[in-house]
Amino acid sequence: MRNLVKILCIATAFWFVPISGQAITPKKSIDPSLSKGEILTSQQLWVKIESIYKQLETTLQNPKVDYRSKLTAWVLTECGFGEPERMKSAALHAEAVVRKSRLGLSFNGYYAQQDLSDSSDNSEEGRAYLELSWDILQNGYRANKERSKSLDQQAKLAKIESELKQADRQYLCQQYRQEKQFSGLKALFYQLKVDLMEPVYNIERRAYFKGWSHLDDFLVAEEELLTSLLKLENLDRLFSENSLNLTSPPVFDVDIQALREVMQTNQSYDEISEIKKSILQHKDKASIRKRLRFFVRNEFDIDSGDSNDSDNELVAGLRFSIPIEKDNKAALGFRYREIDEERRLLKQLQRIEFEKSFQKYQRQRDKALKQQYRYIRSYERARRSFVEKRLSGDGELASAIVRLKTLLNNSIELIEVKQELYKRLLAVFSIADVDITSTYIRESSLMNLEYRARPGNRFLYIWSSAFNAVDNQQLADFLNAKGIRRVLLSIGKKTNRDKYRKFINKAEKEGLKVEVILGKNSWVFPVDHELAASEVLDAARLSGVVHLDIEPHTLPGFKAQRGVYLENYVNMLRAIRKKMPNKTLTVAVPHNWPESVYRDIEGLVDAVYVMAYGRYSAKKLEQKLQSVMAVVPIGKLAVVLRVDDFDDEWAIERAFEKVSDQTGIRNFGLHQYKTFIKKVSREL
Numbered sequence: 001m002r003n004l005v006k007i008l009c010i011a012t013a014f015w016f017v018p019i020s021g022q023a024i025t026p027k028k029s030i031d032p033s034l035s036k037g038e039i040l041t042s043q044q045l046w047v048k049i050e051s052i053y054k055q056l057e058t059t060l061q062n063p064k065v066d067y068r069s070k071l072t073a074w075v076l077t078e079c080g081f082g083e084p085e086r087m088k089s090a091a092l093h094a095e096a097v098v099r100k101s102r103l104g105l106s107f108n109g110y111y112a113q114q115d116l117s118d119s120s121d122n123s124e125e126g127r128a129y130l131e132l133s134w135d136i137l138q139n140g141y142r143a144n145k146e147r148s149k150s151l152d153q154q155a156k157l158a159k160i161e162s163e164l165k166q167a168d169r170q171y172l173c174q175q176y177r178q179e180k181q182f183s184g185l186k187a188l189f190y191q192l193k194v195d196l197m198e199p200v201y202n203i204e205r206r207a208y209f210k211g212w213s214h215l216d217d218f219l220v221a222e223e224e225l226l227t228s229l230l231k232l233e234n235l236d237r238l239f240s241e242n243s244l245n246l247t248s249p250p251v252f253d254v255d256i257q258a259l260r261e262v263m264q265t266n267q268s269y270d271e272i273s274e275i276k277k278s279i280l281q282h283k284d285k286a287s288i289r290k291r292l293r294f295f296v297r298n299e300f301d302i303d304s305g306d307s308n309d310s311d312n313e314l315v316a317g318l319r320f321s322i323p324i325e326k327d328n329k330a331a332l333g334f335r336y337r338e339i340d341e342e343r344r345l346l347k348q349l350q351r352i353e354f355e356k357s358f359q360k361y362q363r364q365r366d367k368a369l370k371q372q373y374r375y376i377r378s379y380e381r382a383r384r385s386f387v388e389k390r391l392s393g394d395g396e397l398a399s400a401i402v403r404l405k406t407l408l409n410n411s412i413e414l415i416e417v418k419q420e421l422y423k424r425l426l427a428v429f430s431i432a433d434v435d436i437t438s439t440y441i442r443e444s445s446l447m448n449l450e451y452r453a454r455p456g457n458r459f460l461y462i463w464s465s466a467f468n469a470v471d472n473q474q475l476a477d478f479l480n481a482k483g484i485r486r487v488l489l490s491i492g493k494k495t496n497r498d499k500y501r502k503f504i505n506k507a508e509k510e511g512l513k514v515e516v517i518l519g520k521n522s523w524v525f526p527v528d529h530e531l532a533a534s535e536v537l538d539a540a541r542l543s544g545v546v547h548l549d550i551e552p553h554t555l556p557g558f559k560a561q562r563g564v565y566l567e568n569y570v571n572m573l574r575a576i577r578k579k580m581p582n583k584t585l586t587v588a589v590p591h592n593w594p595e596s597v598y599r600d601i602e603g604l605v606d607a608v609y610v611m612a613y614g615r616y617s618a619k620k621l622e623q624k625l626q627s628v629m630a631v632v633p634i635g636k637l638a639v640v641l642r643v644d645d646f647d648d649e650w651a652i653e654r655a656f657e658k659v660s661d662q663t664g665i666r667n668f669g670l671h672q673y674k675t676f677i678k679k680v681s682r683e684l
Contacts, residue, residue, distance in 0.1 A: 039206060040199045042397055046389065048199060049404050052192050053386060057379075058509065059188065060248045060411060079173035085162030089155045096151035104140030106133050108295075111302075126302045133295040137288045150282035157275045160268070164433075171430040175423065182249070182419040186412060187235040190228050193408045197225040200401060224405070249418050251368055252425065252441040256358055259432050259440055263354065266433065273343040280335055291321040354431045361424040364417070371410070371417045378407040387477045456656060456666040459486035459638070461517070462673040464495040472503045476510050478677065488547050488669070490517040491539065504543050515586060516542050519549035524568050532572055533579035545584040547609075548576075553590060566597050573604040588640065591624045599631040608632050609669055613642040618658030625663060638667035643675040652679075 040048065111128035136142055201221040208218040296316045382403040389395035429436045460479065467475075467489060479487065487507065491500060507514050516539045523532035540546050550572075552558055552565045577585065586607040589598070601608060610628055612621055621639075629637065639659055646652045656668050670676055 037198065037202055039202055045199055045397060045401075046395075049196060049400060050386060050389075052196055053382060053404055053407075056189070056192055056408065056411060058511075059185075060375075079170060079177075081166060081169045081173070083162050083166055085158055085165060089158035089162060092151050092155035092158055096148045096155060099144050099151060100148035102144040104135040104142075104144065106135070107131070108133055127300065128302060129297050129299040131295050131297040133293050136292040136294070138291045140291075140293070143286045143288050146282045146286035150279050150286060153275050153278045153282065157272065157279070160272060160275070164268075167430070167433065171426060174426050178419070178422050178426070182415060182422075183235045185249070186415055187232060189408060189412045189415065190232040190235065193228045193405070193412075194225065194232060196401070196405060196408065197221060197228060201225045249415070249422065251365065251372075251418065251421065251444045253444045254358070254361065254425070254428065255440045255442075259354075259428070259434060262434055263350070263432055268433065269343045269346050269350075273339050276339050277336055280332060280339075284329075284332055289323045289325075291319070293319045295319070350431060350433075354428070357424065357427045357431050361421070361428050364421045364424050368414070368417045368421050371414045375407075375410045375414045378403065378410045382407045383477075383480070387481070390473055390477065454483040454653065454656075456660060456668050457486070457638075458482070458484040459488055459513075459515075459667075459669045460484050460673055460676065461488045461490075461640075461669065461671045463490045463517075464492050466672070466674040467503075468494070468496045468499065472499065472506055475503070476506060476512065479512060480510065482680075484670075485511065486513040486515065488515045488517050490519070490549075491542070501542070507543075513545065514543040515545040515547040515584075516540070517547045517549050519551075521550055521552060521555055523550060524552045524555070524565060524572055526568060526571065529572050529575040533576045536576050536585075537580045537583070540580055540583040545586065546580075548573075548585070548587045550587075551590075566593065570597065570600045570604070573601065577604050589628070591628065593627070595627040595630055598628045602632045602636065605636075607636050607638060607667070609638045609640050611640050611642075611671070613640075613645065613671075615645050618655065618662045621659060622662045625665075629663065634664050634666075637665055638669055639663075639665055640669035640671055642671050643679055646679075649680055 108131040109129070110131070111126065113126040134141070201224075204213065204218045204221040207213040208215060294316075295318070296314070298312065298314050300312050382400070385395060385400035385403050389400070425441075426436075429440075434440065460482075462475075470478075479485075489500070489503070491497075504514050518536060518539055520528075520532070522528055536546050536548070550569070552569050555565065558565050573585075573587070584606045585604075586609060587601060587605050588609045588611055589601065591610050591612055598608070608628065610625060612624065616624065625639070641652065641655060643652065646655065652670070659665060659668070
């Protein structure tokens with residue numbers, strides 16, 4: 001690949017085919033034979049690799065998925081399985097009901113001739129009886145009652161075992177679904193790599209046969225292409241388009257202490273042990289060797305003569321039988337002890353396996369963190385190659401290809417590391433016998449793929465004149481380079497509306513949020529409240545978010561009628577919110593308004609941006625923010641600093657860090673783009 005620049009210069013003289021810049025999707029049928037297509041020109045190859053880079057960036061850098069959706073997509077997979085054990089439980093319960101209904105009552109009869117050898121007329125004489133009996137002990141009322149209780153306990157045990165087996169099946173299902181998800185994602189990346197390496201392979205192949213390079217240069221490209229095709233073919237067997245989740249799988253932090261506490265309080269093993277003991281106890285009671293029967297009997301003497309002379313009598317009585325043997329419960333005691341020992345052993349093994357599985361998860365998480373930094377470094381190098389090309393119109397194509405290939409390789413390795421991490425995450429929760437919920441896991445802040453060495457959430461004010469003067473792509477590149485994910489963009493009479501709409505569309509693809517700035521101080525007066533509400537509603541249709549930069553404290557009459565102006569301001573917000581209850585509304589406010597006003601504002605808007613302009617120390621700034629922090633939740637609060645108040649970007653970063661440490665605020669804004677870009681001397 002070291003001769004690629006020379007080769008590409010020669011390649012411009014060759015006939016070429018057009019390249020589509022559309023999004024790339026995994027192919028369903030892969031032929032591992034190597035393509036021998038036409039040679040691309042430098043310009044075509046730039047278009048090709050930029051398309052690949054953009055697809056990769058969109059997938060990994062800017063997934064449009066909220067935290068709950070990520071959790072659902074990657075670890076909360078539900079599968080529908082049959083539960084035959086529940087039928088067993090139902091059958092045992094039904095049998096218990098039947099057994100309980102057997103009270104030991106029976107209707108018995110008896111008849112016998114007195115002498116079968118007598119051939120005389122008296123041969124029909126005999127004895128008979130009809131009897132209603134009630135067995136109390138063996139095979140009777142009490143034995144059936146104990147058997148019924150034993151069956152009930154067996155039904156309960158079968159139900160618990162069904163739940164445990166269902167959890168095991170769910171674990172297998174989650175593993176399978178994750179395998180499908182990761183296979184789809186890796187298939188996309190390998191397809192991108194194939195799309196990159198096919199033109200490179202063709203160039204290197206021609207160069208080898210032209211004598212411009214050596215065989216080892218050609219073999220590098222051939223190996224990369226062939227192995228990618230074979231990987232893609234293998235993944236195709238697992239890949240299913242309807243199960244594809246083309247978002248970056250997040251890394252989760254596990255609340256290990258919470259899981260330990262849940263395991264300690266989990267009574268499953270204790271419950272199972274008690275049920276098993278109860279089954280043994282009831283079975284033992286049901287195996288009664290003593291017998292006791294009460295009966296009522298009508299006895300008949302059958303005479304061949306006159307029936308009036310027959311001897312009938314009604315009797316009542318009982319029968320009992322007591323075996324002469326020693327009642328030894330030693331075996332039952334040993335069975336109880338066996339159950340207790342089994343319970344203690346299972347608990348010990350669960351704790352050991354849990355700790356081992358968590359240690360494995362931690363080790364894999366460390367690998368993921370290490371691979372994350374490799375990915376970020378390769379992403380930054382690739383990003384610079386494309387930014388340089390956009391800014392200068394030219395760039396080092398060979399370097400860009402190498403960097404993009406490295407980025408693809410690191411992306412694939414990152415996904416593979418995360419795949420193993422997810423397997424171990426599932427194992428941790430499976431062993432703990434705890435469902436994966438947001439109670440025990442949260443997305444790791446250390447594993448953010450958009451990491452730019454700038455903590456917190458950043459946004460930037462951009463006014464119309466500065467916006468009109470900068471190319472949309474250059475602006476997006478600058479924002480991405482500075483880790484700014486939200487833009488407050490003014491719109492007015494001087495704004496280039498067509499450029500504005502195009503930027504909003506581009507920002508959506510880049511994962512940038514846009515807030516439309518509106519700011520007419522006259523709206524604070526009651527006569528203009530309805531006008532303000534209508535214009536804000538119209539602006540909200542552009543991006544869904546409107547930022548109000550209205551400063552009543554700059555109006556001439558504010559000092560004399562401070563309370564009235566502030567009340568009008570709050571009423572204006574009420575009118576706007578009434579008009580657009582479902583749109584996002586943010587406001588900029590100074591740091592010196594009364595606490596009661598901030599309280600009213602907080603209930604009407606989605607975020608409050610405090611303009612903390614001036615050269616204040618972090619401690620002094622914290623004091624000035626006390627009134628607003630007292631009533632506005634930290635999550636809804638942002639601090640806006642003025643770029644002109646600082647010497648350089650380092651001073652700005654130090655200020656953000658100190659404010660965050662002092663107040664806990666994580667949302668920061670800069671005013672404004674024009675002065676900020678002048679302050680930044682380094683290249684993008």
